[in-house]
Amino acid sequence: MTAPTLRMTSLVAGYIPAHPVLRGVDVTARAGRITVVLGPNGAGKSTLLKVAAGFLAPQQGTVMLDGTDIGQLPAHRHIALGVGLLPQGRSTFPDLTVYENIELGGWSMRSDRKRLAAAVEAVLTRYPHLRALCDRPAGSLSGGQQRAVEIARMLVPDPKVLLVDEPSVGLSPIVARQVYQELQALKAEGRTILLVDQDVRAAVAVADYVYVLGSGRNDIEGDRSAFEGDLGAMVRGWLGV
Secondary structure: OOOOOEEEEEEEEOOOOOOOOEEEEEEEEOOOOEEEEEOOOOOOHHHHHHHHHOOOOOOEEEEEEOOEEOOOOOHHHHHHOOEEEEOOOOOOOOOOEHHHHHHHHHHHHOOOHHHHHHHHHHHHHHOHHHHHHOOOEHHHOOHHHHHHHHHHHHHOOOOOEEEEEOOOOOOOHHHHHHHHHHHHHHHHOOOEEEEEOOOHHHHHHHOOEEEEEEOOEEEEEEEHHHOOOOHHHHHHHHHOO
16 A cells, blocks of 8 residues: 655644634654654644544645645545544444444445445455444444444545544543554554544554644654653643642
């Protein structure tokens, strides 16, 4: 798999024009690597992913997918260009079946039912444990099973760039480890992964490169080895203790 580099430069973005959340952020995520963004609540981590996914246009700065600026394109164009988002928290539709939830990941293929069915089948082949659950309402599943459905849904269009927001939130430690193992497997396929998580220790453990944001700006950055020994002090600093 040949995945593009996602490069965000001098990003200014937010929800109220006069009060941006991101204030000149620079982040680069490269193919075959897990790039992690850390920071306290309110630092702008999820906002960064919304911009990368096309749900929020930057007020200033660029979002480059290799040589193409995609910053002003809507979310469905980002998907067509191979960018997928795993959103924070539960995002399954509880009254729809597991199959229907997964199928929604191929919404852009809805006019080509044969292609859509093949894409869903490929995902179910990858995650055979979901096949037995296909007829069940997604809301009847455990949190870990619903997370698996969300990952499967994201992969239906076979994105090359994965934006992952808080993948372990609300999950047991065992299930969270399984999610991180799957992210490492996706990395091994050569995909570009940009990961945000409040579980600092787990995120750093799988990271190739780490950015830390503070108040919507770049604070520090470096390879994983630069962060492994000082995680406790970092988090205490965020909490002011």
